[in-house]
Amino acid sequence: MTDQRSAELADGLAAVRQRIENAAAAAGRDPGGVTLIVVTKFFPVTDLVTLADLGVTDIGESRDQEATEKMSAWPEVADRRPRPRVHFIGRLQTNKTASVARYADVVHSVDRDRLVDRLSAGADRAGRRLQVLVQVSLDDDSSRGGVTGDQAASLADAVAAAPGLDLRGLMAIPPLAADPAESYRRLRDLCDAVRRAHPEATWMSAGMSADLEQAVAAGATHLRVGSAILGSRPARR
Numbered sequence: 001m002t003d004q005r006s007a008e009l010a011d012g013l014a015a016v017r018q019r020i021e022n023a024a025a026a027a028g029r030d031p032g033g034v035t036l037i038v039v040t041k042f043f044p045v046t047d048l049v050t051l052a053d054l055g056v057t058d059i060g061e062s063r064d065q066e067a068t069e070k071m072s073a074w075p076e077v078a079d080r081r082p083r084p085r086v087h088f089i090g091r092l093q094t095n096k097t098a099s100v101a102r103y104a105d106v107v108h109s110v111d112r113d114r115l116v117d118r119l120s121a122g123a124d125r126a127g128r129r130l131q132v133l134v135q136v137s138l139d140d141d142s143s144r145g146g147v148t149g150d151q152a153a154s155l156a157d158a159v160a161a162a163p164g165l166d167l168r169g170l171m172a173i174p175p176l177a178a179d180p181a182e183s184y185r186r187l188r189d190l191c192d193a194v195r196r197a198h199p200e201a202t203w204m205s206a207g208m209s210a211d212l213e214q215a216v217a218a219g220a221t222h223l224r225v226g227s228a229i230l231g232s233r234p235a236r237r
């Protein structure tokens with residue numbers, strides 16, 4: 001790892017942490033109630049190690065194959081550093097659930113019943129428990145994944161009832177054309193409804209590089225920030 005890359009990541013991280021503090025202060029919230037997930041998709045495992053050295057405890061990955069490669073490389077590259085918690089945040093194909101269940105600590109993108117059954121079976125086989133969020137599509141256009149707001153409650157019930165899975169809350173990617181503040185307020189309302197039925201489901205996963213302030217203002221507990229820390233993503237391999 002070059003000192004230059006390390007300095008770049010330290011700067012990006014410091015800037016984002018400052019933004020979170022400012023947004024929390026503006027919202028009258030404790031910044032400790034906001035978990036930063038650094039989205040490392042498309043970046044090498046050496047960047048993950050550098051981030052761990054900078055105090056990052058949570059990383060996000062969106063493609064199973066890439067995440068599997070990084071996690072299997074981790075023990076050798078990381079030289080005994082504890083592995084950060086891994087959040088799977090990408091669209092999940094049914095045939096990848098067994099693999100994801102082996103390394104992910106949290107899955108943010110559950111958006112159909114079939115995934116609930118498969119992840120539950122995968123967790124059982126791997127002897128693990130998975131923290132799960134239901135992904136909601138806030139404009140009811142599911143092209144980027146997510147159930148409609150109407151379907152969120154029943155899918156949340158299914159997750160809560162599934163062996164090996166712990167329902168933690170809801171996740172959303174804001175619709176491209178919409179005002180993120182408004183989208184995140186809508187997500188907040190859906191989260192509150194789910195929490196009334198499942199008091200343990202306290203998480204709201206929302207907020208990316210461009211809109212983390214609006215997400216914090218709406219009550220997000222988990223931010224997924226990539227490019228503001230790592231720089232723009234290299235072209236897909």
Ligand SMILES: *Cc1c(COP(=O)(O)O)cnc(C)c1O
Nearest residue numbers: 039062089208209224225226227
């Ligand atoms: C890539 C990605 C992010 C991070 O986006 P940035 O704009 O780079 O911060 C957040 N959430 C999901 C689901 C992603 O795929």
